[in-house]
Amino acid sequence: MKKYFVLVMAFVFVSTTSAFAANMVKPDVFKQWLESKKPVVIVDIQPADEFEKHHFKGSIETNAFPAKTDVDKKKLDAAAEKIKASKDDVVIICPRGRSGAANTYEYLKSKGIAESRLYILEGGIAGWPYKGMLKSGR
Template identity: 45%
Template structure:
């Protein structure tokens, strides 16, 4: 009986270690780096716009929301929530401008959350954009308090 119990215990230990091993992260350093997102506050972006600082504002709001209100000088992509290949491909309309310089890129999404993170992941992992250039507008379009810099 002791031998059967020892064998069963050994099998359980081996199986559990195999299952635990499956949970280990196999993410590349690039994927880990994108978890450290950089943000612009609304006030920082307002100042940068007013000073005409070189940058690209990539807006991923859906078309109806973009047409209702968007920050001046944004590049519309209508890619929100940027979670499928079809939606991500809409971001490509901004790539020529993005690749023409090394200026910062600020992603504007409805709330400054997952859509912006999806966009940044796409730009880093699939388009090779330097992560240090990428920023998210904190609180997104919904948190934008500067009506004087909106286009409707």
């Protein structure tokens, strides 16, 4: 019985960690990228009202959160085309940097965008400690 339990727990651990095996960028590193003007494509999936409150300058507004349905994912297609036209890294901005960002990451990968270029902002916009760097309005 113990072996079965250990096997099940190992499966659960592997399943949950692989779901979030995406490239993450810590806020302090992303802040350095912004301050150094490193070329990045910022794909923001926040709902429209949240984007209006706070976003990064130059973000591509998609309002695709949580990027689960085909309708949500269709909202990412214009951003995918812009990404494909660039060689820059891509940072996905989500309310909390979790499942919506992971869904977007996987969708962009399915569109042929190299995983080595894709990053998720750790903690999302809610975890961004440098609020003075955010813009409001459109």
